[in-house]
Structures are given as structure tokens and as C-alpha cells.
Amino acid sequence: xxTVHDKGARREIKVVQRVxxxxxxxxxxxxxxxxxxxxxxxxxxxxxGSGKTATxxxxxxxxxxxxxxxxxxxxxxxxxxxxxxxxxxxxxxQVNTDAFGGDCHLAAHVIEKAADDxxxxxxxxxxxxxxxxxxxxxxxxxxEDARVVxxxxxxxxxxxxxxxxxxxxxxxxILNKIDLLPHLDYDKEQAVAYIRQVNPAMPVxxxxxxxxxxxxxxxxxxREKIKSKLKAKS
Amino acid sequence: MHEMGIALQIIEIAxxxxxxxLGPQKVExxxxxxxxxxxxxxxxLRFCFEIASRETPLAGAELAIEETPVxxxxxxxxxxxxxxxxxxxxxxxxxxSLEILSGRELDIVSIEILQEGEDADGPR
Ligand SMILES: Nc1nc2c(ncn2[C@@H]2O[C@H](COP(=O)(O)OP(=O)(O)OP(=O)(O)O)[C@@H](O)[C@H]2O)c(=O)[nH]1
Ligand SMILES: [Mg+2]
Ligand SMILES: [Zn+2]
Numbered sequence: 571x572x573t574v575h576d577k578g579a580r581r582e583i584k585v586v587q588r589v590x591x592x593x594x595x596x597x598x599x600x601x602x603x604x605x606x607x608x609x610x611x612x613x614x615x616x617x618x619g620s621g622k623t624a625t626x627x628x629x630x631x632x633x634x635x636x637x638x639x640x641x642x643x644x645x646x647x648x649x650x651x652x653x654x655x656x657x658x659x660x661x662x663x664q665v666n667t668d669a670f671g672g673d674c675h676l677a678a679h680v681i682e683k684a685a686d687d688x689x690x691x692x693x694x695x696x697x698x699x700x701x702x703x704x705x706x707x708x709x710x711x712x713x714e715d716a717r718v719v720x721x722x723x724x725x726x727x728x729x730x731x732x733x734x735x736x737x738x739x740x741x742x743x744i745l746n747k748i749d750l751l752p753h754l755d756y757d758k759e760q761a762v763a764y765i766r767q768v769n770p771a772m773p774v775x776x777x778x779x780x781x782x783x784x785x786x787x788x789x790x791x792x793r794e795k796i797k798s799k800l801k802a803k804s
Numbered sequence: 805m806h807e808m809g810i811a812l813q814i815i816e817i818a819x820x821x822x823x824x825x826l827g828p829q830k831v832e833x834x835x836x837x838x839x840x841x842x843x844x845x846x847x848x849l850r851f852c853f854e855i856a857s858r859e860t861p862l863a864g865a866e867l868a869i870e871e872t873p874v875x876x877x878x879x880x881x882x883x884x885x886x887x888x889x890x891x892x893x894x895x896x897x898x899x900x901s902l903e904i905l906s907g908r909e910l911d912i913v914s915i916e917i918l919q920e921g922e923d924a925d926g927p928r
Contacts, residue, residue, distance in 0.1 A: 580919070582835075582915070583822070583914055583916070584914045585818070585821045585914050587911065588911055589813045592813065735843055738841070767892065768891075770892065770893055770900020
């Protein structure tokens with residue numbers, strides 16, 4: 571729909587459209603496709619090196635084989651993460667990030683293509699490890715059911731207030747590398763308070779992907795989500 | 805960091821919005837609404853847009869960006885206010901259950917073109 575206004579010699583043409591509507595439409599299509607198969611999709615995001623891959627390795631080891639899972643991993647230039655994740659036995663699709671527009675996030679069309687390489691009938695959990703970045707992935711819906719942000723105790727406590735959009739749009743936060751706490755002067759209560767300031771209702775799971783500490787609550791949360799998604803299908 | 809992709813989308817939408825009956829047109833201005841919570845840096849978007857719009861009907865067009873504030877409504881007490889810092893609890897009752905009414909926009913509102921033969925400044 572377009573209306574035209576005269577503004578002297580200038581003519582203003584109303585457009586009123588979301589700039590990212592193409593991505594949003596594609597994300598909705600992905601969401602429909604995953605729902606049809608009863609696949610729960612979780613989009614895992616963090617700064618570079620917060621421990622997404624390590625957390626997912628441990629997570630898959632705990633869930634499989636009862637939960638049949640697959641992973642899509644966005645890695646800028648190497649296959650290291652894909653190799654580490656493949657060790658778990660889960661099918662792993664490695665995607666290179668958008669050639670045009672940079673390496674800063676996974677977009678919905680990238681996930682659509684990557685999902686073609688997976689047998690969606692054979693899984694109930696699809697994990698997407700997004701590109702290490704706290705800004706851009708927050709803006710791009712990929713058709714996920716839940717967004718999880720990983721934060722590690724080697725980063726600043728104030729990350730949540732510096733990147734509020736990311737922390738607002740996530741459904742759960744993982745505070746990783748708690749095994750290192752004795753060696754740091756990290757103020758964990760302050761970090762959790764900042765998370766709550768931005769997203770008061772969000773669950774925060776304190777874990778160590780190295781030792782496996784604290785994994786139970788996180789795994790329990792994830793299992794619950796997978797179960798309700800399967801139930802919604804049948 | 806993804807401003808180039810955003811710029812390309814703007815060019816695509818704006819070009820498609822030129823009424824075809826007008827024939828080839830040059831877009832003078834694009835009016836955008838960008839929320840404070842949108843992950844877009846205006847200066848970086850302008851830079852990318854200038855490069856990406858070369859040899860398109862948007863070459864040289866101005867990007868007019870209206871930055872929209874973050875406005876929240878409390879689902880518990882219905883309080884409405886503008887959030888100036890990253891604190892998302894109700895300033896009235898303290899509830900954390902908020903609806904964000906604005907602040908996430910990334911919209912193209914309108915484009916402006918010069919009407920044929922009425923360009924007072926003449927050809928540039
Ligand atoms: N001590 C400790 N180290 C950890 C923990 N989790 C991850 N690491 C280490 O932190 C580094 C980064 O971990 P990754 O799992 O590769 O992090 P990532 O978020 O996947 O990184 P990118 O994909 O590059 O963004 C590795 O050297 C891990 O061994 C943890 O719980 N404790
Ligand atoms: Mg990784
Ligand atoms: Zn309130």
C-alpha cells in the first residue's frame with residue numbers, strides 16, 4: 571500500500587516496512603517447518619570464547635542418545651568447532667557466514683539452507699551455535715524457539731547492561747567458567763544483578779563446561795522445552 | 805557490523821517503492837525509524853549506504869534517521885515511561901513484566917523523490 575503526498579517539488583512516498591522483513595519472513599517459514607517436525611530449536615549466542623562450544627559438547631553428552639540432537643554451527647573461518655561438536659556423535663552442519671554483510675551473525679536463510687542437510691524427522695533438538703558476537707545476532711530471528719546467551723566469568727560483570735538488546739531477547743542465560751571463580755576477583759552477584767536488571771524473569775544457570783558443575787538445572791530446563799515442543803506436535 | 809546488509813535491504817525496498825508509472829527516478833531522501841535498542845549504528849549505516857547505493861536510483865540520497873526512544877508499559881500496573889538506561893523493571897511497582905512499546909524499530913518510513921520538471925535547482 572502506498573500513498574503519495576506532495577511536498578512542493580518533492581514528493582514523499584510512504585513505504586512503512588520493516589527493513590529486515592525478508593529475514594523475518596524466512597524465520598517464520600523456518601519456525602513453521604521445525605514445528606511441523608516437532609523439533610525444538612535453540613539459538614546459542616555469546617561473545618567470542620565464552621564457551622558456547624564447550625557448553626554444547628557437555629550438553630550433548632548429557633542428552634544423547636535419549637534426545638536425538640543435531641547442531642548447526644556458524645564459524646567464520648575454521649572447522650574447529652564443528653569437529654569438536656561432531657565428536658559427540660550428533661550430526662553437525664558447519665555454515666560459513668554471509669559472504670556479503672560480514673561474519674557477524676547467522677541469518678534465517680542460512681539456517682534454512684543448513685537445515686536441508688539434516689534429517690529433521692530424525693531429531694527433536696536442533697542447536698544453533700551462532701557467531702561469537704553480542705550485538706548483531708540479537709537482531710536476526712532465525713526461526714528459533716528459545717535464545718540462550720552464554721556469559722563467562724572472565725568477561726566484565728557489566729556485559730548485560732552494555733548489550734541490553736541481547737539480554738532482553740534471550741530466554742535463559744548461562745554463566746560459564748565458574749570453576750575459575752577462586753582465581754578471579756569477579757563479582758558474580760553483581761553480574762547476576764545486572765542480568766536481572768535487564769531481564770528480571772530470565773533463568774540464570776551457573777555452570778562450568780570444564781568440570782560439568784551446575785549442568786543439571788540447565789539440562790532440566792532444556793529437556794522440559796524439548797518435551798513441550800514434541801507434545802505440541804502430536 | 806551488519807550495516808552493509810541493512811543498507812542493501814534499504815536500497816532494495818526503496819527501489820521497489822518507486823511507483824513504476826513515474827519511470828526512472830532518483831530518490832533524494834530515505835526516512836528511517838531506528839529504535840535505540842536496534843543493533844544498528846547510524847554513522848556506520850550511512851557509510852555503508854553511500855557505498856552500496858552507487859549506481860542505483862538512491863545514489864547520493866540522504867538517510868534521515870529518526871531514533872526512537874525505548875518506551876515500556878508495565879503489565880502489572882499499566883505505567884508507561886521512557887527507559888533511558890538499561891534497567892527494565894517498572895519504575896512504579898517494580899514488576900519485571902514489561903511490554904516494550906517502542907525502541908526496536910528498524911523501519912523504512914518513506915522515500916522522497918523530486919517530481920519531473922519541477923526541480924527548482926535545475927540539474928546538478
Ligand atoms: N576454565 C574453563 N575454561 C572453559 C570453560 N568453558 C570453555 N572454556 C575454555 O574457553 C575457551 C573458549 O571456549 P569455546 O567453547 O571454544 O568458546 P566459544 O564461545 O565456542 O568460542 P567461539 O565459537 O570462538 O566464539 C576454550 O579454551 C575452552 O576450553 C569452563 O567452564 N572453564
Ligand atoms: Mg565455538
Ligand atoms: Zn508496574
